[in-house]
Amino acid sequence: MLIESSLDEVKRRESALKIIRSKVGSNGREAIYDLTGHAGGFPLLKEDMVLLETYAGPAVFGDEIQRLGREHLGGDKILALNRTSSGILAAVLALVHDGDEIVHYLPRSPAHPSIPRSAELVGATYLEFEDINDFELGEKTALVFITGSTMDHQVVDEANFRKVVDIAAQWKVPVFVDDASGARIRTAVYKQPRAMDMGADLAVTSTDKLMDGPRGGLMAGKADILDLVKSKALQFGLEAQPPLVAGMVRALENFSPERIVEAFHKKVEVYNALKEDVPSIMETPTGFMLKPEGFKAEVNAACVETCLSDEDLAFVFAMLLLDRHSIITIPAVGMPGASATVRIDLASKDASRIENPELIHAFKETLTELKAIACDEEVCRAVVHPHQATQKQD
The missing domain is CATH 3.90.1150.70 (Aspartate Aminotransferase, domain 1)
Structure with missing residues (x-):
């Protein structure tokens, strides 16, 4: 090999x-021709450059990333991260403990490796389902993942998405949607609602996939659960730095489906x-x-x-x-x-x-x-x- x-x-x-x-x-x-769909970019304005500082940047761009992020993803609050994988790791660190179980529903295996790797890092069991008829939770389930669109762009069926959310709600388990490219493919092409509008507790997307932003993660969530994730992200340096946040703001302003x-x-x-x-x-x-x-x-x-x-x-x-x-x-x-x-x-x-x-x-x-x-x-x-x-x- x-x-x-x-x-x-x-x-x-x-x-x-x-x-x-x-x-x-x-x-x-x-x-060169970058046909990955992940090319991204930094569509910054000239006046942005003097604000790419440790404290001035978050202060100036913070309100805008909240406003534009909620328009794009829904939810109560927004968290900018240095990568989508960082958001996944921060959520697992915040919500899952040693001995817990993470259950993942996706249109087709395998999942993005950041999810099972994060589970392994905290000592949790990881289960993956691509057949909705096999999907089930248990007493140890602490977090449910849904993949909106796989790495090969297999898009989740909306009815199955909603069914997983309903099952998780019965067990009172939070739902995190890995919507890296799905936040745009699902909504623009398949006319599905935003993940947060279908009952998710958290959703994260990549700001360089099918949009012209920097490689970073944008997370939306319900206020209480997002605050927990944000705390872990800040503890471990997983948050987006000012240049990334500024690039995300401009990319969201420019985005068109x-x-x-x-x-x-x-x-x-x-x-x-x-x-x-x-x-x-x-x-x-x-x-x-x-x-x-x-x-x-x-x-x-x-x-x-x-x-x-x-x-x-x-x-x-x-x-x-x-x-x-x-x-x-x-x-x-x-x-x-x-x-x-x-x-x-x-x-x-x-x-x-x-x-x-x-x-x-x-x-x-x-x-x-x-x-x-x-x-x-x-x-x-x-x-x-x-x-x-x-x-x-x-």
């Missing part, structure tokens, strides 16, 4: 960042063109994706024997797509534990700069190259870890 540990994932990410740095250094930011809706319609042409030659390709709400098992199916269909795992094939493809065509996807740059699915998100800001025929050609050509090298583990290793191959030659 090419990727066997979190350390391998870190090294793969470092290799991808070196490729990006080289391309941007040679030809500027326009040389129209780009997401446009991507929902645009993806049809690209998906249909790819489906003819890549049967394993799948639609997402705002684009298309090829899962690890899909790569293996495509390689097998070409009668190519490979010892690589499904995930390895996805990592090789993502690195080739970046190196050859300057297209960034999560399996190339994602953090350890991120999905290995190659997902092209046409709601990404850079999607407007790449024409559909160019994108289709890049995807097909990269898949052809993957099939040509999948039988050679060392060649594939050099694609994922090019710096290691250089060191061996030296």
